[in-house]
Amino acid sequence: MNKHLIKRTITISIVFGVLFFLLNYFSSSHHNAVGQLILKSLLAMIVLGILYYVLFSIVNSPERKYKFGITIPIALLVAIIICSIVATIKIGIIVGLLIGVIAGYMWEFIEKNKNGGDHR
Numbered sequence: 001m002n003k004h005l006i007k008r009t010i011t012i013s014i015v016f017g018v019l020f021f022l023l024n025y026f027s028s029s030h031h032n033a034v035g036q037l038i039l040k041s042l043l044a045m046i047v048l049g050i051l052y053y054v055l056f057s058i059v060n061s062p063e064r065k066y067k068f069g070i071t072i073p074i075a076l077l078v079a080i081i082i083c084s085i086v087a088t089i090k091i092g093i094i095v096g097l098l099i100g101v102i103a104g105y106m107w108e109f110i111e112k113n114k115n116g117g118d119h120r
Contacts, residue, residue, distance in 0.1 A: 002057075005053065005056055005057060006053070008052075008056075009049050009052050009053045009056075010049065012048070012049075012052060013045045013046070013048050013049035013052065014045065016044065016045060016048050017041045017042065017044060017045030017048075018041075020040075020041045020044045020045070021037060021038065021041040024037055024040070024041070025037060058101065058104070064104070064108070067104045067107050067108060068100070068101070068104040071100045071101075071103040071104040071107065072096075072097065072100030072101065072104065073100070074100070075096045075097070075099040075100030075103055076093065076096035076097060076100060077096070078096065078099075079092040079093070079095045079096030079099060080092040080093060080096060083095065
């Protein structure tokens with residue numbers, strides 16, 4: 001599973017990076033800043049690759065898909081709504097994603113340690 005996820009992550013990141021570069025290159029009127037655009041595309045590829053790998057390694061079982069499938073969208077919605085009031089939607093997305101992942105892990109921790117950690 002891990003090798004397959006790494007190959008898929010690399011493939012999707014490369015495709016995303018190339019598309020990111022092409023869209024920004026053809027929509028820009030400043031074609032002399034190609035170096036900066038390449039660096040931005042590489043940074044976008046790396047960030048997407050890390051997020052893709054982390055997210056899909058988190059949801060490796062049906063129970064985790066259920067837990068994180070509930071917590072992440074709710075946390076994203078709440079954070080985006082709150083941060084849109086102060087005009088910081090980008091920060092809201094990041095904060096919402098982090099809060100959703102933390103809430104999912106807390107849900108797992110609480111379920112695992114029910115009844116003093118006694119599993120019967």
